Amino acid sequence: MQIPMPRPVQLYFQSEAFDDTVRVADCFTADAVVTDERRTHQGLDAIRAWKAESKAAAKYSVTPVSAEPDGARVLVVGRVEGDFPGSPVMLRYRFNLEGDRISALEIRA
Secondary structure, three states: OOOOOOHHHHHHHHHHHOOOHHHHHOOEEEEEEEEEOOEEEEOHHHHHHHHHHHHHHOOEEEEEEEEEEEOOEEEEEEEEEEOOOOOOEEEEEEEEEEOOEEEEEEEEO
């Protein structure tokens, strides 16, 4: 089942599915900020490095289970499963959008 969500968010999760770290970064604005595991990554180079590090640390997949758009913000709940302790987990992905790109992403349990 496909969850309806704005195009940049949809592209983010498609890129995740294909482990495409370059394409993931292309979903973001040049000065975007990602906060994940209490660490902040700002700018495209930092976002590429964050995603490459995440993919190298554990093999995992994300399946969006719900999306709640609210103007330029979208909250997606995703089921994350893989070869890490505690798998699977449900995470909240809070996206801020700017035009056709993501300007901020915060990932929390």
